[in-house]
Amino acid sequence: MSTYAILDLETTGLDPRTSSIIEIGILLLQDGEVVEEYSTFVRPHTAIPPEITDITGITDAMVADAPSLFKLRAQVRRLLADHVIIGHNVSFDVGFLQQEEMALHNRTIDTVTLASVLLPNAGRYGLEYLANYLNLPLPEHGQSHRALDDCLLTAELFLALHEQAAKLDVAILSEIAEAGLRVGWGEARFFEEALKTAVREAYSGGKKAPAKAGRHQKELFKPPAIEAKTLTPKEKPDQIPSEEILGMFGPKGNFARTFTGFEARAEQVDMVSAVIQAFNEGKHLLIEAGTGTGKSVGYLLPAAFWAVLNGRRVVVSTNTINLQDQLVQKDIPELQRVLPFEFRATVRKGRSNYVCTRLFQQLRHKGPQSAEEMALYGRMLVWLPQTITGDKGEITLRNLDERLMWDKLSADNDICTSELCAENRCPRHIAQRRADTSHVVIVNHALLLSDLANENHILPPFQDLIVDEAHHLELAVTSGLSFEADKRVLERTVQDVVRPNAGLLDQMTGKTNMIAPDQRAALNGLVNKVQEAASLAMVRLDEFFATLHYFLQDYVRGRSNFAQQVRLTAAERAQPNFDEVTLGWDNLNKPLYNMVKSLKSIAEVVVELAESYEIDDVELLIQSVTTALRGLEETRTNIENIIADPKPDFIYWAEIMKDKLSLHAAPLHVGPLVEEYIFHAKETVVLTSATLRTAPAFGETEPSFSYIRQRLHAHDAYELALGSPFDYKANALLYLATDMPEPNQPGYDRYVAQALIDCAVTMSGRTLALFTSYQHMREITQQIREPLRRAGITVLAQSDGGSRQQITDQFRDPNSKTILLGTKSFWEGVDIPGDNLQVVVLVKIPFDVPSDPVFAARSETFDNSFFEYSIPEAVLRWRQGFGRLIRRKSDEGWCSCWISGCSPNATAKHSPMPSPNAPPSANPPPASPNCWCAGLSGRSDSSSSLVLCHLELRPFPCRCKGCLTTTRRF
Template structure:
């Protein structure tokens, strides 16, 4: 049965008065050696690890306990948590939320695993996917931007593209339209149902059923199983369930990515153009939001009330007009400060600079603070006038003029968002919050100005407050939650020290299926030229011996590009195609090309270390070029490192081990797979921490030898 969202015509779930537990025998009935799945699903393999995981989650739900569970590759963990989730939800008429980090896993659940369970006898349930507000088109915003007219030809073209798409789409979901480049994505942002300007509770489009987000939200209220992503999960919990219906049972898959996903979701970004656009959207007596208000109320309210609104709007208009030059001066000084501290040079890459206490002693930063003092006065004037405007507006409900609810909600939301901007800029400039991280980024454009970023220093307290303390049962699962033989690192990062943890292993026999080959003569990465030559030579010889079928994982785009340029002409002589990220091709397109071309090599960086599933002979060898340590100068990583007394061993190494294990997991995807992992980083042998990386992997056949022996060893292993 194909997946379809829960129908909005269904009534919201009404929780049962008394909770009913799930018996372990019910799980066995489905997943046991002779269970329903074995009988009805061709090719289904009974896995004791899958059954153990499902039973552990069932017990957690029954007892209202939390759980960390690591399930190795091949466990079939998605079905292991979906089955108890569905049984529990249907029996108790309660929502169970499942959160993922990647679109690939979300689509697997929606289009494969959920329909599979639905096809089983007695498994009647509703499921839907709910995305963040920014993924849904807002009809009210669309009407507004059409009425105010696009400000550029590019914006007009994007708007036309979206309008044509809407003739065919009945979901208003961004994933159904291809938007590329900053202009198209900026236009979408202005059209989406983002929090700061969504008026769902009193929006006319929502009430009339035209709002895509409203329809998705109504479907969620009637669904037993809700599939969401990590960023939405925490942001919604922090906002008091403004998107998700109330729930108490949660399963977080890909939980090793929870901290990063939540960090990204809570990171604030602001550049000059975004701030000026916000100010321009306010408008004045004859334009923008404020102009529309006057246009709609004129002739419908008493002159006295109209004059009062006009005074407030005139104040805002004058302030925003004068404010523009102060915004430009402020961001120009941010650039001066960046160059003063960072010795900035134009390059092909985005530059990042964390702002720390020592930087704030610079005279260039003192000048920035002075400019902020001037700019902040305009924020205060506008904020005060917006507040008075809102109060005055609230008194006009009796006159029932067109769009009243939308206008008052828009003014409230705009005022709130401008106050959020003011708070972040004030903290950045004058009163830094010790629990926040501040940094600047700078692209390579000729007239580029910096972007200001802020992010929370710690995610653990948020997970503790909004998940561990508020939900009855939370299950975190992944193939990689442990570093070494314990869960201590992940438990420390996510404040899960008191949460029971379980490891159910993998059904794969890695000792028979996987050869790990470690060249003992490869130079260390610190010897850049020697190391790079060895990497290129190793890839060429391995790919030639196996006729392609090699995935190479890098930790930097720069090395990937350099390697691609060196090996492409050499491998082309043997008819081997190289797919790489250097030209901006999407990950999925590269993977599809690799799968369809038997004689090919795939070069990937960070996004390829996880979520890539290439079973069978298409992928026979995996090359890990370097241990995947985080970039030490990354602002978030650097700030969090400072919270440790031994940051390298207690933070950098465990963080890299989780990524290393994810990368290793790309090779063996089924019981019949067989392959070779080549590790081109001699630190696993020569450094004291190297053994920690090796011990984090399952028991494999390991061989040490010269780089020139790799190709032969791989060919022999795969015979």
């Protein structure tokens, strides 16, 4: 192994043009051993931001007397010499040195890229995460984000990755090295060295070294055979034995015998009974099952019995991957242990989730075309022999280039058909066969709707459907039937046809060069027409989007980092300048139409030529033309509807975000579609969620299903509302801060920031603050970060970057005092049980943004949109936010809702939260010094605040107004 220089820098920020280096770590690695270590502070040009001190522990005082980078250049150059530089995201470190005029010509190896290739299933590629994933020894000091410690960890990771590479098949190593060297991929030499090591070790062990792979390699994807047979439904289904199933929950039942300490939950048993009745009687059912009910088992148990008993397939649809993972990895395996019979379950995803091995094999034949493609190419070479599904959910697509490359290789292409692809080697067809033989098929809402829209040609036949997370069904239908197009998408669609050397036309002419001269002339004539139309389309494309951008300037507020949306209603279309937009579209539409017309003629010619000539991969060629035609025609038709021929049952708008301009369309109403394609088409439909009911309508006393019935046209469905086994009245408080200024008044942000600071300090972190605006969250984050840092509390914010899972994992760390600020994606699906979360703050009631085009258009269909539409939607989101607080029986905590300009009576009448049955005390005693509610409001007197408990009036630790509780229903 060569000598490597492991490099890591700590800096004051991410941009080398405006940030400074504050620490350098270099470690020399020779033959797998550390031969020299070097670490030094560097005096920066500016003060170290508080958040950098939080991360690194490096303060201004620590670097005050450090040498400048100028004085350190000679030493850094001596250490780096001409060694290969290794780093975790090495371009970041090298970029900072080069910005400081340290010209580096060393080869580099990025351990992030290496890990993404060699560990395709890791999911995340942060340094600490990979260290834990591979069980690597952490630095003795335990100081992550210090330069030398990170160098040591990077060295351990590099050596571990070298061991991982040595385990690969020599043919795979050879293919990665050859392809990488061909396109100048920086990590190619690593695989070349690993290949030499593998061959050398094979010889030294007395074995014959395996032959290197040639350009036409064998298939990598080798899934296990599917032995089960396709289900055959009974003509007349048998009834599920209700008493037998319910008996499984008894003290001597299957659950108690299988799981030690099992306790039956009355709510879960009631749900099982209701779902059994729905199956037996062919009914539709709405079930609200509170947190802790165990609703997954509540519907899966009857579904398994029904499917096995009658040979009928039950489809379970979810909205999130998290719930799918829970069903597949936890709930279904546990049920399979409990049930006295075998039942099969599988996940079925949309076509774009599966790789087309035929397309990947073609890529292997020609090789990747750039270093940007190489990382995903190498990752797939390593992954395909390991996977049994070919599902992209098993690997991570790290950037836009990789996502675009996957799109070209996915089974969503028209060329991935049963006629062209070997069914026993095609992941999509294998997934379909698994679904054919499974009793329970798990899908997401998007695939369910795609299947319904495609006349049930995606999923195997089914008549029984369970929709979990059903409060998202309307949004899922809306998304599934929506359209979006921007300039980049249109450009790529056109360029994929005419791109030199790699476009569809070049493939066409290359594969048909054996035809007769007169036929060649005719084909070339059509090709020329497509090229001419494409050239004109590219010019008209620029003109159209420039005209549209000019028109929108009257409606948007300059250049913004946030999306600005403009509905294209009759009023906007009546503006004089819109005629220019229409004319611009007409000028673009004509060459697009001519492209479509000429491509259709080319497809017809190729079909005729195939009867007389042997054309390589002719089926693939024809399907490629068909795919291009479909993409062009769908885009052309949709933009035609948006600009020139709007439909009354659709919503149209334009969106500007920074320099990106896009056009959108979405359906106005989805209820009739749900009624026609789900409730009328299926025998049994169960819709369930923890949040289906909204606040009582006028004249009603109880929360009801009225709103969800109206939105989804679930008119004939029976309903059941189940409570939660959690004791909210003992474990949860609801705090309504009624003295807040209005959001548009001076001091509002200061109030919110100070309240969050007081709350986090009093509770030692352990706080989740949920916002309705990303910009507002970011502004508050900036205000509270430094005061809380001084108090020893870490601020995690969605605006800091990182996935929801990464941020949530950091928040769960029991050794840190942390407050987490999040927006929409954190209102639901975040599960933080135990003491790590004790306060949930709902900064505002989660009303929709009034200017959102879909919300605005649908609001216009109501007589009183605020009460009939805005409030019910806010209720469902509010209840999801509150649901983050109590996740298991032992959890305790407070939910604080900051409703500006609100009195208890007004809250009772108008709030989306159900109202209290008893008024608060008029003259409450003062707060105790250590009372949480006093800390929240930042003073010892909480006289203008109201705390509402879940069910009953009773005292809490002190008897201030903030700790008195009154009756409350959720």
